[in-house]
Amino acid sequence: MTGQPRAWQRMLSGRRLDLLDPSPLDVEIVDIAHGLARVARWNGQTAGPHVFSVAQHALLVEAIGGAFEPAITATGRLELLLHDAPEYVIGDIISPFKAAIGHSYKSVENRLLAAIRLRFGLTPAPTAAMQRLIKRADRLSAYLEATQLAGFAEGEAVRIFGRPDRLDTSLDALLEPWPTAEAQGAFLARFDALAEARQAAIAS
Secondary structure: OOOOOOOOOOOOOOEEOOOOOOOOHOHHHHHHHHHHHEEHHHHHHHOOOOOOEEHHHHHHHHHHHHHHHHOOOOHHHHHOOOOOOOOOHHHOOHHHHHHOOOOOOOOHHHHHHHHHHHHOOOOOOOOHHHHHHHHHHHHHHHHHHHHHOOOOOOHHHHHHOOOOOOOOOOOOOOOOOOHHHHHHHHHHHHHHHHHHHHHHHHHO
């Protein structure tokens, strides 16, 4: 084998996504939904007969973010839903491994996220306010997943993820790990609903 190592991945849609120079034209939501539904949070170390997938985590974060900010637009909710979308290509790198390897993966992740966001009509990067909301919702999601699925004691989770914000909204249904096909279908359906709501808002 000669030349540069292959840096693209072939998707089931037929697209070839270059990880080093990703094009929005090679991003398809069906590939994202398929991939995220098959990537396990917590390296699969969660209770239950099914993994807790990144697709389901994305739905949980979107629900939490919407509960924190009830007036958020469909565009904002879409940003929440897609916050971990690059993981359909690079997987879910757990925090202990991130600490071990440093931030070398970040440039790849950021380029992928920018391409994904552009593909769906978003700015290349979220605003500072949106970044704060995503982080806040992601932190509560991690705390809930840690204590309800990944075997963390409450005190240990508080030390690692911070004391959780309280919500009146019930999240129990989103914390019950789903079969792969269900997670994939739910993620895709939610994306479609938000995309339709965005178009309706633009049209009005």
